[in-house]
């Protein structure tokens with residue numbers, strides 16, 4: 166009996182303990198088990214810092230390295246170029262002329278070398294000269310002279326024909342014309358060159374090239390961007406000026422060209438420049454408009470200086486159209502010289518002869534390419550020899 170009682174007591178004790186355990190386990194408000202602690206990151210061996218950095222001395226604050234300032238971009242002044250002098254440029258550029266003009270010369274030499282020069286051949290010679298833009302009157306004069314000389318010669322060697330043609334072409338180009346640019350200073354006062362012509366003829370480019378060539382000849386140049394109708398023209402001129410260290414005076418877009426011209430001359434005087442070159446706007450809107458504009462520019466310059474050279478820029482590739490434009494300018498302003506551009510891009514080199522004859526003004530400069538130094542003082546003999554392709 167006692168054995169049974171003992172078993173009953175043990176079972177009762179076990180049941181009580183189990184009930185207590187269950188209560189403890191499920192009692193209300195029991196907190197969830199704490200999250201599992203992530204494993205600690207492995208510690209790296211301590212980095213050795215330079216002395217003084219990161220050390221915490223008593224009473225001292227942490228010294229951080231000064232922030233590194235990004236380096237300022239270095240703006241170098243534009244490099245000033247040293248252009249070559251203008252002398253001998255036409256000889257250097259002769260191959261360009263020969264390339265564009267020699268077909269015309271070769272054609273003439275071939276025709277004049279024929280055994281029999283009948284009327285048909287003379288007509289062909291005449292046509293060839295007209296096609297090269299020599300102009301009607303100079304063509305007739307040349308053909309007449311050639312006919313007489315050929316008759317005197319009788320049979321002709323190739324050298325004789327060449328000599329004959331050279332003489333005739335040279336006579337028409339007229340080597341005796343004074344082609345010097347009027348760019349001499351007047352005491353302290355700079356010379357003033359006014360550049361006129363229709364936009365698109367290469368006027369601004371020619372102004373820039375001329376400035377370059379004068380700098381190459383040792384002159385101090387100031388440029389006036391009086392073509393205020395075309396903002397790009399002033400920018401273009403600025404670039405030309407910057408390259409050779411010539412000051413460029415410009416005004417607001419659409420501003421008064423005469424005022425820019427005046428300021429340019431004033432700058433030229435204060436800077437003791439040798440030459441001031443003023444690029445004008447050549448809007449052929451109406452003849453009176455053009456006359457007013459260029460007349461005012463000239464008058465205003467003359468309050469301070471004299472206009473020594475008025476250069477008309479003419480595009481050789483525009484033929485008779487270009488000639489008509491030239492005539493309008495000649496009626497409006499007293500042109501003293503012609504800058505004939507793009508002569509490398511046309512076989513119509515005869516325009517040298519016709520434009521001089523029509524306007525009574527010498528070709529002083531020729532453009533023979535797009536490069537910055539492709540503007541040359543005009544040399545009649547080099548020109549004729551390039552045509553004849555010697």
Ligand SMILES: Nc1nc2c(ncn2[C@@H]2O[C@H](COP(=O)(O)OP(=O)(O)OP(=O)(O)O)[C@@H](O)[C@H]2O)c(=O)[nH]1
Nearest residue numbers: 363364365366367368369370506507532533534535
């Ligand atoms: N092949 C050749 N190109 C030339 C010559 N002169 C100027 N040019 C080029 O002709 C292009 C057109 O020039 P234009 O349209 O007349 O421009 P621009 O020189 O600003 O003239 P404007 O309009 O009068 O200010 C440019 O790329 C020039 O470099 C030249 O003698 N030969």
